[in-house]
Amino acid sequence: MAGYKINRVTSDIKIQLSELLREVKDPRVSGLLSIVKLDVSGDMSYATVYLSAIEGEEKTRESVKALNKSAAGFLRRELGARMKLRKVPELRFVADDSIRKSSEILSIIKSFEKDTDEGIKEDGDE
Numbered sequence: 001m002a003g004y005k006i007n008r009v010t011s012d013i014k015i016q017l018s019e020l021l022r023e024v025k026d027p028r029v030s031g032l033l034s035i036v037k038l039d040v041s042g043d044m045s046y047a048t049v050y051l052s053a054i055e056g057e058e059k060t061r062e063s064v065k066a067l068n069k070s071a072a073g074f075l076r077r078e079l080g081a082r083m084k085l086r087k088v089p090e091l092r093f094v095a096d097d098s099i100r101k102s103s104e105i106l107s108i109i110k111s112f113e114k115d116t117d118e119g120i121k122e123d124g125d126e
Contacts, residue, residue: 028066047089
C-alpha cells in the first residue's frame with residue numbers, strides 16, 4: 001500500500017516542481033528545463049530530480065549547479081506550502097543527458113533504415 005502513496009506523491013511533486021522551476025528568477029537557471037525523472041526515497045526524506053535543458057548539456061549542468069547551491073531550499077519550502085506534506089523531501093538535482101542519447105540512438109536507427117532501404121532498391125534493380 002505504501003508504494004501507491006509514493007507513486008502518487010512522486011507524480012504530484014513532479015507537477016509542482018515543473019511549475020516552480022518556471023518561477024525561479026536566477027539567471028543561471030534555464031527557463032527551458034524539463035524534469036526527465038523523479039525518484040523519491042521510500043521514507044520520503046530525499047527526492048532526486050533528473051533535469052534536462054533544451055539549450056544543451058552545458059546549460060543543464062549550469063542550471064543544476066545553481067539549483068543545488070542556491071534554489072533547493074526555496075523550492076523545498078514552496079513545495080511544502082503547495083502540497084501540505086508532513087515531510088517534504090530534500091531535493092537533489094542531477095543533470096540528465098538521456099534526451100541527447102536517445103536522439104543519437106534514433107539517428108543511428110534511421111541511418112540503418114536508410115542503408116537497408118538503399119540495399120533493397122539495389123537488389124531490386126538487378
